[in-house]
Amino acid sequence: MADTFKFRIDHHGSLIRPPELLSLSPADDRRAVEDGRAVEDGRAVEDRRAVEDAAIAEAVRKQRKLSLTVVTDGEFRRRDIRSAVFDAVHGFRHADGERWVADGELKPHRSLVADDVAAVAAQTLIPAKATLPSPAYLAATTFEPGGAWRSARELGEALAQLINEEIRAVVARGVRLIQLDNHGYAPSLFAGPAGPLSLADAIAVDALAVTLADKPSDVRIGLCPLTRVLGDLDVAAAEQLFTGVPVDRWVLPYDTGAPAEEQLLRAVPGDRDVCLGIVSPLVAELEDVDTVMNRLDVAGAIRDLEDVAISPSAGFSETAGHSAIGVEDQWRKLTHVETFARMCWGNEL
Template sequence: MADDFKYHIDHHAGLTPQVALIDARAAHVRGELDDAGLRAAQDAAVAEAVSTQRRLGLAAVSDGWFRRSDPLSVVHDQVTGFGDELVGGAVAQLLGASAPRRREAVGPLAATGRLAGHESAALRAVTEYPLLVSLPSPGYVAELSVAEGQQPKSVEETGANLAAIIGGEIAALAAEGVAYVLLHNPLYGFLLSARGAERAAELGLPVGELVDRMLAADAAVLDGLEAPVHFHLGLDLTTGGAADLSAGYAAGPLTAFQERQPFDRICVEYPALEQARFPLSGVRPGVVASLGLVDVRTPELESVEQIVSRVDAAAAELDIDDIALSTNGPFTAESGLTGSQERLKLQLVEMAARYFWGNEL
C-alpha cells in the first residue's frame, strides 16, 4: 500500500451477510438466541469477511456492516433524541426501495457513547491490517430525520448537531489508528442525476437547497479534525445502481457539488452506458475518484475488457493515479447475491486493478 493512500482496489464496507449470520439474526428476533449468541455469530462472520478481504488484496478491511441492523442503526442506536419511525415523505419516495429505516429527530441529539467503536475494536481483535469504517453522513441522516413540513432551519440544526457527533466519532477512529473512514450518502447520487433531479422537483424537493444543505453538514465533520497524515476521509455517493442515470447528470447541482465537496476521495458510479458515468472533468486534481464499475445487483460478471476500456476513458480526464476501481455500491442482503458471487465480483475488481497498477498492489 503506497504511503499516499492512493490505493486502487476499493470497496464500500457493506458485504453480503453469510447464511449463518442471517439465521442467527432471525433466531435472535424470535427470542431463540440471546445477545451473547448473536454477538458470537457476528464475530464469526466478521472474521470470515476479514479473511476474504485480505485474500482479495483490499488495502483496508471492514466488518461488512454485520453488527448493524440497518444502514442508520450505527447512529440511531448510540444517539438520543430520535423518536418514532418515519413512514413516507418526499425524500423516501425519491430513494424508493433503497430508502433505509428512518427515525424522526424530536429532541436535542446527544451521543451516549461511541458510534462505531465496538466495530473497530472487534476488527482489531482479528487483524492488524488497515481498517475501513463506514458511517452515514450527517447530511444524509439529517434529511432522513425530519417529518414533512419542517422548516429548513430545523433541518440545518439537525445536520449541524449530527456533524458534531459524527465528526467526533471520525476523530476517535482516526486517533485509534483506523486508516480510512467512508461517509455514505447515496442521496447525492439521486439528486445529482438528471432523472433524479426531475423526480425530486416533481415531489416538491428543492434540489439545489438539499445539495447545499447536505454539503454544509458533511463538510462540517472536517472542522477541527486532527488526524494522522495517512488517515483519509472519503465520501460515497453511489446508489448500487438504484438511481436512474440514463439521462446523465444535472448540470447545476453537479457543479455545486464539485465546487464545494471537500473530501480527498469520492466514490461514484461509472457504468457501461457512457452518458450514465459520473462526469470526471470537474473532479479537482489530487482527489481520488473511486469508479463503480462492477454492478452489485446482478450475479452476471462484467468482462475485464469492458472494465479496462472504461478505465481508459476515465484516465483521459484524470491522472491514472487519482483513480480507484470498485463496485457501484455496498453489498447487502437485498442485493440478492450469494457470498461466492460477491467474491467473484470483488475478484473482478482486483483483476482489473492489477492490469493497470500490478506492480503497486
C-alpha cells in the same frame, strides 16, 4: 496531486450477511438487548455479539485472501448504513418500516463504529475501513416537520457534530480510511425532486462533519454521493458538490458506460482522489474485461490513474437480508476488481 495511499482495491463496506446473522432477532431490537432487556428469542447481548464476531472474523479472513487493500466488518452489526447511528444514539424513534424520526436531543450512549472497526483492524495487517452515514443524509431522512427540530438544517448541524466526533474517534484508533454515504445527493445531481435539505444546505452540513483541522496527512475521508446515474447530469450541481465538501476521495459509479459517469469524473477537482465503481453488485455475471479496461483507459485520459481507486459500484447488501446476487458471486466480483487493479497497476498496490 492527490495520493491514494494504496487504498486502490476498495469496496463500499456492506457484504451479504450469512444465515446465522439473519436468524438473530431483528436489528431494531438491538437497543433493548444492549439495555439488558431480553428480546423475543431470549438471546443476551453477549450471545448476539459472539455470533456476529464469528461471522465478521470469517469475512475478514476471506477479504484477506482476496488481497484487497481495505477490509471491513461487512456492516454485519447493522440493519443498514443508518443503524450505526440509530443503535448508538438516543433521540431517534422508529416510526414504521424503514422510517425513523429524530424526536429529541441526540445523546450517544456508545461508540458508533470506532470500537467495531478497531476490532477489525486488530485481525489483519490490511487497513480497516470505517463506513458511516453522512449527517445530511440522516437529517434528510429523519427530519419531521413540526417535530422536535425546527429545521432539517438545524438537525443536520447537530448530526454533523456527532459524526465529526466519531471520525476523530476512528482516527484516534488508528483507522486511516473512512467513507461517508449520502445517496440523497442523486436528485440534486439529476434534476430530481427537492428534499428537506437544499443542495447548499446538504453540502454545508456534510462539510462540517468531515472538516478536521488536525487531520493526519495519511488519513483519507471519502464520500459516496450516489451509486448509479439517473440520466442527464447537472454539471454545475456536481461541481458545487465536489468543491463544497472537503473530502479527500469521491466514490462514484463507473460501471454502465453512461455519459454522466464520465461527466462526474471530469467534475471532480484535480486535487482529490476518486474511487470508480467498475463492477455491479446487482448482476452475477462478470463484466467483460475489454469493456472495463477501455473505460479505465478513458478515466486515465481524464486524470492520473495514480489518483484513482476501483471498487464495486455499491455495497453488496446495503440492507441486511437484501442482495441481488449470491454470496459466491459477491466474492467473484471482488476478485474481479482485484484483477483489474493488477492489470492497471501491476503488483505495486
